[in-house]
Amino acid sequence: xxxxISVGIDIGTSTTQMIVSKLGIENVTGFGSVPxxxxxxxxxxxxxxxxFTPLRKSLxxxxxEEIDGEKVADILKKEYKKAGxxxxxxxxxxxxxxxESSRKRNARKLVEDVSRVCGDFVVSVAGPDLESxxxxxxxxxxxxxxxxxxxxxxxxxxxxxxxxxxxxxxxxVDTACLDLGGRLIRVDKEQKITYISSRVEPYLPETGEISxxxxxxxxxxxxxxxxxxxxxxxxxxxxxxxxxxEKIYTNHGLQDKKRPDIILCSGGVADCMIHSELSxxxxxxxxxxxxxxxxxxxxxxxxxxxxxxxxxxxxxxxAGNFTMEVSGSTIQYQNCNFPFKNIPVLRIVLExxxxxxxxxxxxxxxxxxxxxxxxxQRLFALSMSGLSCPNFREIEETADEIRHAIxxxxxxxxxxLVLETDMAKALGQALRRRFGHExxxxxxxxxxxxTGDFIDIGExxxxxxxxxxxxxxxxFNS
Amino acid sequence: xxxxxxxxxxxxxxPARIGxxxxxxxxxxxxxxxFLAAQAAASDAVFNEVPETVVEQLGTFEIQTKCQDKYxxxxxxxxxxxxxxETKAYLKAHxxxxxxxxxxxxxxxxxxxxxxxxPDLFATMKAGLEDxxxxxxxxxxxxxxxxNTAREIAPLLDAEVICVxxxxxxxxxxxxxxxxxxxxxxxxxxxxxxxxxxxxxxxKGIPPVEAAAHIVDTIERILKFQCSGVELGKFV
Numbered sequence: 001x002x003x004x005i006s007v008g009i010d011i012g013t014s015t016t017q018m019i020v021s022k023l024g025i026e027n028v029t030g031f032g033s034v035p036x037x038x039x040x041x042x043x044x045x046x047x048x049x050x051x052f053t054p055l056r057k058s059l060x061x062x063x064x065e066e067i068d069g070e071k072v073a074d075i076l077k078k079e080y081k082k083a084g085x086x087x088x089x090x091x092x093x094x095x096x097x098x099x100e101s102s103r104k105r106n107a108r109k110l111v112e113d114v115s116r117v118c119g120d121f122v123v124s125v126a127g128p129d130l131e132s133x134x135x136x137x138x139x140x141x142x143x144x145x146x147x148x149x150x151x152x153x154x155x156x157x158x159x160x161x162x163x164x165x166x167x168x169x170x171x172x173v174d175t176a177c178l179d180l181g182g183r184l185i186r187v188d189k190e191q192k193i194t195y196i197s198s199r200v201e202p203y204l205p206e207t208g209e210i211s212x213x214x215x216x217x218x219x220x221x222x223x224x225x226x227x228x229x230x231x232x233x234x235x236x237x238x239x240x241x242x243x244x245x246e247k248i249y250t251n252h253g254l255q256d257k258k259r260p261d262i263i264l265c266s267g268g269v270a271d272c273m274i275h276s277e278l279s280x281x282x283x284x285x286x287x288x289x290x291x292x293x294x295x296x297x298x299x300x301x302x303x304x305x306x307x308x309x310x311x312x313x314x315x316x317x318x319a320g321n322f323t324m325e326v327s328g329s330t331i332q333y334q335n336c337n338f339p340f341k342n343i344p345v346l347r348i349v350l351e352x353x354x355x356x357x358x359x360x361x362x363x364x365x366x367x368x369x370x371x372x373x374x375x376x377q378r379l380f381a382l383s384m385s386g387l388s389c390p391n392f393r394e395i396e397e398t399a400d401e402i403r404h405a406i407x408x409x410x411x412x413x414x415x416x417l418v419l420e421t422d423m424a425k426a427l428g429q430a431l432r433r434r435f436g437h438e439x440x441x442x443x444x445x446x447x448x449x450x451t452g453d454f455i456d457i458g459e460x461x462x463x464x465x466x467x468x469x470x471x472x473x474x475x476f477n478s
Numbered sequence: 479x480x481x482x483x484x485x486x487x488x489x490x491x492x493p494a495r496i497g498x499x500x501x502x503x504x505x506x507x508x509x510x511x512x513f514l515a516a517q518a519a520a521s522d523a524v525f526n527e528v529p530e531t532v533v534e535q536l537g538t539f540e541i542q543t544k545c546q547d548k549y550x551x552x553x554x555x556x557x558x559x560x561x562x563x564e565t566k567a568y569l570k571a572h573x574x575x576x577x578x579x580x581x582x583x584x585x586x587x588x589x590x591x592x593x594x595x596x597p598d599l600f601a602t603m604k605a606g607l608e609d610x611x612x613x614x615x616x617x618x619x620x621x622x623x624x625x626n627t628a629r630e631i632a633p634l635l636d637a638e639v640i641c642v643x644x645x646x647x648x649x650x651x652x653x654x655x656x657x658x659x660x661x662x663x664x665x666x667x668x669x670x671x672x673x674x675x676x677x678x679x680x681x682k683g684i685p686p687v688e689a690a691a692h693i694v695d696t697i698e699r700i701l702k703f704q705c706s707g708v709e710l711g712k713f714v
Binding site for chain 1: 484487488597598601602605606609657675676677678681684685686687688689690691692694695
């Protein structure tokens with residue numbers, strides 16, 4: 001078995017956390033079979049402390065808050081030391097900036113700062129949908145659904161946002177993100193309000209206006225969290241909608257309000273649900289009260305978590321353990337300069353034999369549309385679902401079409417093809433016959449991605465029989 | 479009635495015959511007929527001959543082992559690996575000598591596997607090997623063929639690597655599956671463990687073109703390390 005050290009870092013609205021895990025990769029097929037590498041074990045080696053995300057007044061506009069990148073870097077440096085790992089040990093992983101943090105002005109720069117400290121590993125930033133999926137996987141919702149065949153919804157209730165993902169029979173079927181969290185209002189020890197997020201507004205009209213400096217009474221806070229709870233219940237279809245739910249959507253709500261069989265809760269607020277001993281404003285925010293309000297409402301029918309202690313850490317575990325995939329049974333590549341980072345994906349329809357016709361024209365058109373300025377030679381990856389059982393002639397024709405497109409575009413960079421069905425090696429060898437042994441290309445299968453995604457591809461593993469891949473859907477919210 | 483969608487989901491997870499229902503202690507008619515049909519297809523795959531037209535369409539000639547018919551092939555494995563002197567002379571006269579790689583096809587236990595897989599499998603293998611400057615011998619078809627014909631043919635044509643693409647014992651899921659048995663310097667006294675095998679090549683298993691691409695890589699490794707089978711495993 002081969003091992004890759006993976007680091008997950010989550011910089012959320014309230015907390016910053018890190019985990020270090022060891023991912024075991026092995027050939028899972030038996031004697032006489034074509035090898036297929038899979039991630040077969042995930043062991044968490046180190047869990048960081050849970051730190052409040054350090055904030056500071058924005059340098060450009062002092063009315064705005066931003067994340068204090070230097071302090072974040074300090075926290076991570078110390079945690080690396082405690083974990084006993086060097087940045088150079090890390091082979092995979094992801095930094096994700098979640099919830100309200102991702103809307104802060106300096107989020108993009110922050111990712112760069114952090115990745116400098118943490119090693120030259122695959123770095124990724126989540127959008128609300130990916131964030132929902134990672135949190136749900138970190139909490140174990142996908143496995144619970146696969147094992148039971150039930151519809152499982154995970155609510156990851158954090159400081160700024162609530163990320164929702166729904167799995168049915170183990171498959172992801174829906175995601176949503178709400179501006180609903182425990183840290184939209186912050187208070188000091190005297191319950192004097194020190195921060196009000198603009199996103200808290202929908203929960204206020206019924207409970208009365210609030211302002212900075214004002215004392216937030218416990219009753220008032222309870223009224224706000226009760227309102228949040230009822231918004232949440234309506235958003236996930238437990239109660240018929242009576243409010244304008246659009247107001248609290250970060251990006252969109254659930255497509256299908258079909259009632260889930262099991263609801264899981266993760267995130268900081270979920271942690272507050274099970275710690276009844278906490279004082280009302282233990283974290284200087286609404287988290288504890290929101291947790292209690294949710295608990296009393298009975299929204300969560302069952303607590304099933306990765307490990308009962310991992311409630312808080314669902315997202316960071318998702319980032320560390322579930323962002324990386326391994327390419328499918330076969331790959332073919334030559335002269336590639338690994339790793340590739342942030343390669344934009346263009347999706348081309350190639351599902352049936354008839355799609356091979358005009359493939360070259362369609363590739364050319366899509367690439368030209370994507371790189372409208374045209375002149376610059378930039379990398380891209382072509383994603384195709386692929387033919388389910390292609391014959392020799394179809395492989396040859398597909399390779400011819402790709403060659404025509406590459407010639408037409410005068411593209412000289414590495415040719416990167418991402419296929420879903422098992423045909424990468426045959427197509428790769430057909431490309432080699434056309435381009436010779438010098439031209440750089442990479443052909444892999446077992447990976448699904450869409451236009452608008454970005455992919456990172458790491459160094460080959462398993463004697464060159466597979467590559468680790470991170471498919472990133474959406475970068476930042478807007 | 480139970481929730482059918484759950485059963486359908488389970489059925490999708492395996493090609494095995496699960497969730498087929500029953501009437502009393504018996505199968506349902508549909509399941510029973512499907513089972514009989516699959517068993518008949520498997521049996522036919524073993525006993526039917528590969529039609530001469532199929533061999534013609536592959537653009538190759540055919541030779542026959544010392545077996546006289548299917549029955550003898552099944553009951554006398556020893557004859558299924560040997561050739562008459564006449565056949566040997568014919569083969570030698572019709573093939574390129576000293577190829578790096580000699581590839582040929584055998585009916586083995588599944589006649590339909592030849593027509594179903596060889597066109598894509600062989601074309602892809604030949605293109606892949608020749609592209610890397612590896613000479614491929616003259617292909618041919620062996621009737622009543624056992625894997626161990628490789629021990630006779632490799633020395634006869636002086637092939638460095640031999641690869642027989644041969645029909646697998648059929649099951650109830652597919653009757654078109656074939657395997658590739660590959661050996662470095664095959665000879666009559668070689669060990670069984672010197673074969674490298676790629677199995678389950680069919681539309682329902684590893685697609686022939688992908689299997690071919692994998693076999694090309696495997697043959698290149700065999701040439702590089704000058705061994706095959708268990709020995710080769712020590713290098714990877």
